[in-house]
Structures are given as C-alpha cells and as structure tokens.
Amino acid sequence: MARTDVEILDDDEEADEAGFMLEACGIFSPDFYRNERIFTRENFEKNYDVLEKMVQARHPNRASYFVIGYFALLTGAEISENLRRNILEAANWEHEEGYWTDEGFALKRRMYLEDFQEKIQIHKAGQKLHTARFKYHEKDFLESKVVIGINQFRDYCDHGKIQEIKHINLDGWGLKSIPQEIFKLINLKTLSLEFNQLSDIPDEISNLTSLKHLYLDYNLLKTIPEYIGMLSSLKAFSIIHNNISHLPESVKNLKYLKHIYVRGTKITQTPEFLKNARLDELNKTIYL
Numbered sequence: 001m002a003r004t005d006v007e008i009l010d011d012d013e014e015a016d017e018a019g020f021m022l023e024a025c026g027i028f029s030p031d032f033y034r035n036e037r038i039f040t041r042e043n044f045e046k047n048y049d050v051l052e053k054m055v056q057a058r059h060p061n062r063a064s065y066f067v068i069g070y071f072a073l074l075t076g077a078e079i080s081e082n083l084r085r086n087i088l089e090a091a092n093w094e095h096e097e098g099y100w101t102d103e104g105f106a107l108k109r110r111m112y113l114e115d116f117q118e119k120i121q122i123h124k125a126g127q128k129l130h131t132a133r134f135k136y137h138e139k140d141f142l143e144s145k146v147v148i149g150i151n152q153f154r155d156y157c158d159h160g161k162i163q164e165i166k167h168i169n170l171d172g173w174g175l176k177s178i179p180q181e182i183f184k185l186i187n188l189k190t191l192s193l194e195f196n197q198l199s200d201i202p203d204e205i206s207n208l209t210s211l212k213h214l215y216l217d218y219n220l221l222k223t224i225p226e227y228i229g230m231l232s233s234l235k236a237f238s239i240i241h242n243n244i245s246h247l248p249e250s251v252k253n254l255k256y257l258k259h260i261y262v263r264g265t266k267i268t269q270t271p272e273f274l275k276n277a278r279l280d281e282l283n284k285t286i287y288l
Helices: 012-024 029-034 041-046 048-058 062-075 081-090 103-122 138-142 150-158 180-184 203-207 226-230 249-253 272-276
Strands: 146-148 167-169 190-192 213-215 236-238 259-261 285-287
Touching: 012 029, 012 048, 012 062, 041 048, 041 062, 048 062, 048 081, 062 081, 062 103, 081 103, 103 138, 103 146, 146 150, 180 203, 203 226, 226 249, 249 272
Parallel strands: 146 167, 167 190, 190 213, 213 236, 236 259, 259 285
Antiparallel strands: none
16 A cells, blocks of 8 residues: 555555546546646536446445545535445545554544545535645644544534644535634644635634644635734645735735745735845745
8 A cells, every 4th residue: 555645645546546537537637636626526427427437347446436535525526325335435444443553644544534434424416525635743643633624623612622722624624614713722723724615714813823824725715814914923824726816915924934825826926025025035935
C-alpha cells in the first residue's frame, strides 16, 4: 500500500483509479487537480454506468470504491444504494486496524475514514459534500486537539469540551454560514472551512486573535472583509477558487503572515500595498 498520507488520492492505486475514471468522463487529470469543480454532476451521471462497471470489475478492490465515493460527494451525483453500501464497507476501519505502525498516523487515518463514511451515509443527489483535507500533525490528534466534522464539533460544544480544541476542520459539509460557537474560541490555532457554500465572513472572526491558519478554499466568497487584518497571529491564509477580485489593504498589517494562496480567484498580481509594505520579503509570499 503506497500511501503518502491519510486522504483519498494520497495512495498510488487510488490516484491511478482516479485517472482512469476521469479519462472515462473526458477529463484531463492535471486539469482536475488544478480545479476540482470541472467535474460536474452532469458529467458523473452521464458516465455513471461506465464508472460503476469499472468499480465492479475491480471488486473487492477498496481503492476504486474510495475514488468513486470521493467523486460522488464532490459532484453531488446520484448513486445506487448498493454502491453506497459497498463504499461504506470499503471505508470500514476494520480493514486497516493494526496495519499502521505509527500510532498518530493510524488515528489520523481512522478519523479521516470516519468523516468520509459520515458524508457517504448522508449523501444525496444534488448535495455537494467533500472529504476533509487534513493539515495537522499526528501529535495534535494524539493530544485530542483536533475536531473533524460537524457532528464531532456539535458533540464537543454540547459537552463543554470545545474550548480545549486548537484545530477545527469542517471541510465539505455544505455549510452556508460559520457556526457562531467558533467565534468564542480565542485560543483556536487552525480553522479549515474548505468546500462549503460560504458567501461571506462575519466580523466576529476578528475575535480569533490566536488563529494562525485559515483555509477557505472552494467557497462562494466574493470579498474578504477589512477586519481580516485583526487576526494578528495569522501565518497562512488560503482562498483558492473563490470569486474574489482583491485583497483588503488591512492584510498588510498581519506581520506574521507568510503565505497567501489565491489561485483560481480573480486576483492575478500582487497588490501594490503588499509590494510597498515594509515587511520581511523573505517571509511574505502570495501564491497566484
């Protein structure tokens, strides 16, 4: 099993399966990895019979079920209940329990698969979800500092344990707004809300003065508010594939900011106010 990390497509076999399925749908793999949104529900469903036959031909290969499940969540395409059951079975942790020697990696992988299973269980046609993207060290999982998914997040809130959490990942749950409880977490270090349906960022986000990493890729954002400049600890900020045309000038006040990721937005060059800011240029990078 040539796996480089816990996520689907981080495995050589899964990457190969993805390439075959994308090709069957007339999609060039490098184009997909640059922008996953090019794979649509219409395309998936038009080629569903071919994709299902490809998976059946490889049964009981787990990689093919992971990949078709990943694509079904991404596109919001309709799938059969039989295919859903097979995907859920493939993602059962029992298949890998005891396989991984690194305890931290094993825990991280199990949490990833549980998040994937939850989303496959609730998946329905027309609802776009996505697997979580992990940006955390194994140590954070072992120390129980990471919350993955809306259900675990709600559970921690209900039991008064959310204040202990340093990293929250709510990627791919179709959220239209950021849960208000998050804005009370003044010690939060990482917030990931990729692949949701967020159209704005409320001003309460300025409360998160300990936040170091903010990921908002693949949402519906058109603007970034000026009060983003109040996140005084921010080191990395990612807004890939949003409909954003400019960055607020307050970004120049973020003295610890090292990375700004804007690929797939309408921002095509470094803003003048960043070029002119008296900042450590070696630590200031915008990725267009």
